[in-house]
Amino acid sequence: MSDPIQKVSIIVSKGSLEGVYPALIMANGARAEGIEANLFFTFFGLDVVHRSTVDHIKVATVGNPGLHLATMAGGLPGVSSVMTHYLEKKMEKLDIPPIHEFVEMIADTGAGIYACKASTDLFELTRDDLIEQVMDIITVGEFYAMAAGGEIIFT
Template sequence: MGDTIEKVSIIVSKGSLEGIYPALIMANGARAEGIEANLFFTFFGLDAVSKRYHEHIKVATVGNPGLHLATLIGGLPGMPRLMTRYLERKMDKLDIPPIPEFIEMIADTGAGLYGCKASCDLFDLTKDDLVPQVQDIITVGDFYQLAAGGQIIYT
């Protein structure tokens, strides 16, 4: 076996269900293995920690090749809600929590959650607009310092 991973820093850049969950699952798994984990929410990934949006994340059905749906079908009214409900039911059976609960669980394990300053500035967001589990809004330079000596994962 090679070296063990001691720290991961995960960049969350997408604001869809299938864009956010992989990062949360990886961070949760890292913490369960005793690995230090930090999540850096940037661009639309900020929706995962936005008080306004974190309870309303949907599956992206248009142009999502993983769904194996024609773009025309994915664009039908109600399709994002239908696919989101379908996946939420399947995840519930697997005991995968909803995003707000998952964020809280991960923060409770000691993982760091941070908003990207440039993205927050772009979308006029302050720390008050984000869920309380977000420790701070930091610059990319701060993120690199935080990630130093560990692995960076981009989702």
């Protein structure tokens, strides 16, 4: 048997519901297995740690062939909200927490939550714009230093 994984550093670059959940589930699952985990939110992934957007993460209904919905239909006003609501209901039944609660829970498991400096600069965000669970705004160099000796997962 191979050596068990000791540490994972997960980069979240997407701001859509289907882009965010896999990373959160993997981070939470890592901690549940006793694996050290850090989450690094960059680019549109910053929406997950931004106070004003964390409760409004939506499914991408355009340009998402996996949804099996015509692009024209996906672009109609409200379709993204309806699909998001539908998925959220299904996830609730499976005991998957809403994104905001999930991030809080993951922070409570002892995982590190970080925001990317280049992205916060780009979107002109400061520490005060971010949810309290964010430990720090860090550079890519600091991220690599933190990720040393572990696995890096990009989502």
